[in-house]
Amino acid sequence: MLYGYSSVAAFAVTEISGDCVYGYAAPNGERPTLVKLTSDGAPVAFSRATGYSPTAAAAGIRMGWCAFQIHGLRSAFAIGDEVKLSCGVSGEVLTSLSIDMLGAPKTEDLRLSALDLVALLRQSDACPGLEQLLPFALNHYRRHGARQFIEASYLTLLGRWPDPTAPDVDFSLESDAERITVYIEDLIGSQEYKEKWGGIIPGPFVSGFRFDTTELI
C-alpha cells in the first residue's frame, strides 16, 4: 500500500550520470512524491523525492526539498526498450528516456560495510550544508521557543534528549539567527555528532528530523 505520498505537480530531470537519473519532482500536496523507473511497464526502481535540489531551490520550489536520484537506468535498458519515469502515485508518465542518454559506467568500485550502506542511504536525504538546515532550526526556535529548540536540536543531531548539563541558547547574541547558528554549530562540532552521523547533516525527510517544517515545505 502506498502511503504518505502526493502525486507529482512539477518535474524536471537535471542530470543523467552513469546509470542514475537526477532531478526534482514537486508534490501536489504536503507529502513528498514518489518517482518510478519502468522498463516495458515493469518497475525497475523507485525513489522518494525527498533530497535537496539546488535547481529546485533556485526556482523557488519547496526550498529545494524535492530532489530524487533514481538508479538502475542500465538495468532498465537491459530489460526493455521503453524506459520511462512516472509518478509512483498517479502513474502519470513524466518523461521517456532513450538509451543514448545513458552515461559511461562508473569505473571506481565501492566496497561498503553495513554501516557504510546506512550512511549511503542517509546521504541522499541529507542537507548539503548547514545553510539548508538553519531555516528549519530558526523556524522551530521562533515557533516553539528556546527550550523546545534545544530539545529538537539534540534529537535531530544527536538522537537523544538533552542531558541536564546541556548548554542553553546564548541570549547575549543579538539576533535569533545568530543564536541558533552558534548553537547548531557547536552540536555539529561535537565528537558525539560525528560518531552518530559521520558528518552527514540530516535533511527534513530523514527519520528522526525534529525541527518544525511548517510553512517551509
Place this chain on the structure above:
Amino acid sequence: MTKAVLDISALFEDTWTGIPNVVAAIAQRALEDQSIEWIFAYETIPIPRSVVLDFLTRHSGMGGLPFLADAAWNGQVIAEAEAKNLVAVFPNIKPVRRYFGREAIIVHDLSPILTPEFHNSDNIFHFANRIREDVKTSDHVFCVSQATLSDVNTYFKKPVSEMSVIRLGAEFDPYELSAGLQQLRPNIQVEPYIAVIGTLEPRKNGGILFEYLMQNPGFAYQYRIVFIGRDGWLDEKTRLLHRLEGVGVSPDRVQFTGYVSNAERTALMLNAAFCVYPSFFEGFGLPILEAGALGKITVCSNSSSMPEVMPGNCVFFNPQETFEFVEAMRTAELRAAQTRSRGQSLSDLLDRTSIFGWDECYQGVAKWVREQ
C-alpha cells in the same frame, strides 16, 4: 454504522518499533474503512484524524504531546455516557476498564510475567499489575500468535471462545525495497555480513553469537556480525561489548547500527547473507516475518511463537543450546548460498512481499467490531 474507538496512545512515541508499528498498521486501515466510524483516542481523549494522518506520514508521534496536553486541559474526553454505546479496541495495556460498552484488547505476549529475568522491575510491576484485570474485563482478546493465545488461556483462564489470533503483517514501501537493491548500482559491493535483528535487550539473546564466535572465530572474518536495532534496557549493549573482549575476534568485526529507519533496516536485511533471530521468547517475532517476506533465511529460536511465523524460511535451534545454534548457523549458510536472495529484482520483491500485508490483521479486528 458501528461506532468504535481505537486507542492509538502508542503512536505518540518518538520512534516506532514493535507495538507502535502494529498500531500504525491498524490505524492506517481504520482511516480508510468506510464501514466503521472509527474514533481515534489517546486513552479517552479523542484525537483528530488529521493528527493521526500526520503521525503516520512522519512515522513518529514526536510533537504530539503539546496537542494532547491542550486537549486534556480543556477536558476533551469521550464522556462515560457516550462511551457506553461504543466499542473500543486497545492495542496494548488498557488505560480504562469497563468504560466502553464493549472492549477488546490485543495481547502481544506475557513475557514480563513468564520471563521476568529479561525485564526491569518497573516493566514487570506495571505489566503484572494490569494485564490480568485487562484480560478479565475484555469482551474479546486478540492474540498475535497461537502461542500467546495458549498462554492467556493457561495462565488467565480466558475461554478460547472469547479469543482469536490476528496474524501480524509485513509491508514494505516500494522505495524502501528499491533503496536496498544494490544490484541497481553495479559499482557497489556490500561486504558479506549477517544481520542480527532486534532491540538490544537480554531477552533477544544476542550473547549466543559471542559463544558461537568463541568456538568459530573464523566465521567473523568471513562475515561481519551486524546487530540491527536500538539500545533497549538492562544495558545489554555494554554487556555484549564486554563479552566481545573475551572472544578473540577483532572488535571491528562486530557492528551495532543503533536505531535505523525502515528503509535502512530493509536495506540491511536485503543485503545480509542471512538473518539471525536468537530470542528466548517472543509474542510473535515480526522481524522473522519481514526477513522471510524478503526471501531471507533466518536462524531462528524454536521457542514460544517463533516456529509459527515463517517456518519455511527458518533454520530452528533451541536458544539455550549453543551446539544447536552452531549447527543451525552452518545449515543457514549453506541454504543462503543456494538462494538468490541478494540478487532479486524489484518486481520479484514486490510480488513476493505483496502477500504479507496487514489487511488480514485489520480485518480480524474489524470483523469483531462490526459484530458488536
